Amino acid sequence: MAYQLYRNTTLGNSLQESLDEFIQSQQITPQLALQVLLQFDKAINSALAQRVRNRVNFRGSLNTYRFCDNVWTFVLNDVEFREVTELIKVDKVKIVACDGKNTGSNTTE
Amino acid sequence: MDGVNPVPKLYRSVIEDVIEGVRDLFAEEGIEEQVLKDLKQLWETKVLQSKATEDFFRNSVHSPLFTLQLPRGLHQTLQSSTASLLIPAGKTLPTFITAELGTSNSSANFTYPGYPVHVPAGVTLQTASGHLYKVNVPIMVTQTSGRANILQHPFQQVFQQLGQPSIIQTSIPQLNPYCLEATTEKSQRMETVLQQPVVLRSGTVDRKHLENATGDTLIHPGNEHKIMSEALLSHPENSQYISLSGVVFPPQVSQMDSDVEPVLSVSASMTQNLHGGPLSTGPQGAQHQHMPDVQLRVLKNRMCGCDSVKQPRNTEEPSSLPVSEKDSNSQMDLSIHVADDDINEIIQIDGTGDTSSSDEIGTTRDVDENKFLGITDAGDLKVLEEASSISNEDSTANSSDNEDPQVDLVEEDPLNSGDDVSEQDVPDLFDTDNVIVCQYEKIHRSKNKWKFYLKDGVMCFGGRDYVFAKAIGDAEW
Numbered sequence: 099m100a101y102q103l104y105r106n107t108t109l110g111n112s113l114q115e116s117l118d119e120f121i122q123s124q125q126i127t128p129q130l131a132l133q134v135l136l137q138f139d140k141a142i143n144s145a146l147a148q149r150v151r152n153r154v155n156f157r158g159s160l161n162t163y164r165f166c167d168n169v170w171t172f173v174l175n176d177v178e179f180r181e182v183t184e185l186i187k188v189d190k191v192k193i194v195a196c197d198g199k200n201t202g203s204n205t206t207e
Numbered sequence: 208m209d210g211v212n213p214v215p216k217l218y219r220s221v222i223e224d225v226i227e228g229v230r231d232l233f234a235e236e237g238i239e240e241q242v243l244k245d246l247k248q249l250w251e252t253k254v255l256q257s258k259a260t261e262d263f264f265r266n267s268v269h270s271p272l273f274t275l276q277l278p279r280g281l282h283q284t285l286q287s288s289t290a291s292l293l294i295p296a297g298k299t300l301p302t303f304i305t306a307e308l309g310t311s312n313s314s315a316n317f318t319y320p321g322y323p324v325h326v327p328a329g330v331t332l333q334t335a336s337g338h339l340y341k342v343n344v345p346i347m348v349t350q351t352s353g354r355a356n357i358l359q360h361p362f363q364q365v366f367q368q369l370g371q372p373s374i375i376q377t378s379i380p381q382l383n384p385y386c387l388e389a390t391t392e393k394s395q396r397m398e399t400v401l402q403q404p405v406v407l408r409s410g411t412v413d414r415k416h417l418e419n420a421t422g423d424t425l426i427h428p429g430n431e432h433k434i435m436s437e438a439l440l441s442h443p444e445n446s447q448y449i450s451l452s453g454v455v456f457p458p459q460v461s462q463m464d465s466d467v468e469p470v471l472s473v474s475a476s477m478t479q480n481l482h483g484g485p486l487s488t489g490p491q492g493a494q495h496q497h498m499p500d501v502q503l504r505v506l507k508n509r510m511c512g513c514d515s516v517k518q519p520r521n522t523e524e525p526s527s528l529p530v531s532e533k534d535s536n537s538q539m540d541l542s543i544h545v546a547d548d549d550i551n552e553i554i555q556i557d558g559t560g561d562t563s564s565s566d567e568i569g570t571t572r573d574v575d576e577n578k579f580l581g582i583t584d585a586g587d588l589k590v591l592e593e594a595s596s597i598s599n600e601d602s603t604a605n606s607s608d609n610e611d612p613q614v615d616l617v618e619e620d621p622l623n624s625g626d627d628v629s630e631q632d633v634p635d636l637f638d639t640d641n642v643i644v645c646q647y648e649k650i651h652r653s654k655n656k657w658k659f660y661l662k663d664g665v666m667c668f669g670g671r672d673y674v675f676a677k678a679i680g681d682a683e684w
Contacts, residue, residue: 103644107665108672109218112253113225116246125242126233134229134246141224146663146674149217154666154675160657160682170647172659174682179666181673188668191641198646198662 100143103196105135113138155180158191170195214672218254222247257670641668645678655684 104110117131158177164170172193179186226247233243645664651657659680666673 101646103646104665106642107644108257108667108670109221109254109665112257113250115253116249119249120242120246125245126238127236130229130232130236130238133232134225137228137232138221138225141221141228143663145217145221145224146665146676149220150213150663150674150676152213152675154664154673154678156659156678156680158680158682160655160684163657163684165650170650172682174680177680177682179668179673181675186668186673188641191643191668193643193645193659193661195643195645195647195650195659195661195664198648 100139101196102135102139103194104139104142104146106194107142109142110138152181161190168197214674217674218672222250222254257672640670642666643678645675657682657684 105114114135117126117134120126121128121131156174156177156179158174161173161175163172170193172195174191174193175189177188177191179188226243230243233240643661643664643666645661647659647661649658649660651660659678659682661678661680662676664675664678666675
């Protein structure tokens with residue numbers, strides 16, 4: 099089972115919205131929508147694991163940290179993200195991270 | 208491969224995988240294949256409309272592009288009726304749009320030809336910015352030349368918006384042509400097709416969307432802005448427009464509806480892009496400039512103090528403007544100026560504010576204290592006051608600002624109540640546009656130095672998406 103973590107991304111949110119519209123218009127059932135989302139979870143998890151290869155470095159200051167239910171949530175300020183191709187600066191960023199150790203395989207939000 | 212953003216391709220592949228993966232599920236439920244296709248299209252539309260893939264459209268701003276995604280069977284019809292379908296030379300289209308030439312979902316791109324294009328029903332029009340409009344009935348895509356073009360087909364429901372409620376902005380017939388545009392959510396930026404303005408005309412717009420849009424956008428400050436909500440124009444000969452015209456042409460109403468803001472904020476971004484595009488091109492140059500100016504004025508009017516608006520403002524000033532717009536200009540300038548004033552008026556208690564009289568400081572403290580009054584009990588406050596007043600009397604050295612005991616009283620209370628941690632920080636702190644969703648391999652801390660080893664992440668900065676396989680970071684707490 100894959101993390102449902104990625105549902106709160108552009109891709110995931112747009113899928114959820116689309117599914118909601120279809121549920122509203124009764125073209126699909128909520129159960130089916132849930133199945134689609136589960137399929138999405140699998141697809142995005144495997145795509146990220148296999149098709150993405152780049153590395154990013156970042157540096158900033160840590161404003162808050164939280165570790166609950168094996169999920170880390172950080173808020174960093176004045177962060178610079180460095181990729182080979184570009185540099186991105188943001189004044190505030192929230193990081194939500196689920197356990198990614200190889201031994202871990204959970205289904206948590 | 209350098210410089211190529213892998214995000215759209217990745218998203219495309221994920222969408223494909225998901226749709227394929229649920230195809231069986233849909234079949235089991237007895238749901239038509241068409242529903243699955245619609246879902247896919249809707250999903251793609253939303254993704255395209257978001258800023259996540261805006262890079263792909265930025266280059267294409269310079270050339271007006273329409274991508275027609277045709278349902279099966281209409282491809283031939285379209286080609287026969289619009290022989291002008293041209294594949295633009297520019298290779299700026301994202302791959303996953305041009306790749307839509309499969310049998311099930313054929314698409315073609317064309318630049319706006321010089322003559323009206325007939326678009327049959329069932330076609331989905333996608334502007335260069337990625338906004339999709341599904342055309343339910345045959346429409347004419349025309350270029351206005353300052354006068355209303357008569358629709359040649361009776362139209363019932365022309366426009367079916369896909370995705371979030373969107374507003375089509377068009378120019379008033381007696382004014383100048385502009386470009387097709389739709390606004391979506393606030394967080395999404397819009398890029399418009401620029402060089403050759405096109406007006407999509409339609410009959411009645413789908414009522415539901417109209418209501419949404421008119422509720423949202425409605426009234427624009429002044430006709431000179433030539434902006435209308437939803438339905439395109441009020442063709443006087445078409446009685447179906449009449450109900451809209453009342454909405455669409457409010458006489459000089461400069462009303463800043465809070466609902467309109469989302470629309471406008473998107474438009475603001477749009478104008479940034481508008482400005483970015485070559486505005487003075489071709490024969491439509493003069494006319495063309497009006498549109499962005501017009502839209503800019505509207506946007507500026509609404510986006511008081513918005514930085515994104517200020518940019519075009521500075522650069523657009525030299526362009527020629529019709530006299531009628533000057534009022535809105537001054538209005539706009541004033542509104543932005545006011546915003547600037549507000550910033551300048553931020554009260555400073557410390558530092559450079561030393562020369563200001565202590566009374567002002569006391570007043571400021573009063574303001575602060577009033578805020579705290581809501582939190583602390585009145586009884587406690589009294590005790591605090593008494594305690595602080597006693598301590599003040601004892602050691603006059605404590606009061607650094609003023610020797611007036613009453614002022615000291617006021618200043619001492621915030622001293623104590625300042626110990627309270629503001630509750631506002633926490634909820635706001637976690638609500639940000641910049642989010643990274645990922646997995647952690649290792650989180651390390653040494654004193655206050657943190658090291659992050661993350662993997663498989665999706666980053667969203669101000670709407671734009673990035674991905675990483677690994678991310679390593681340092682931060683100090």
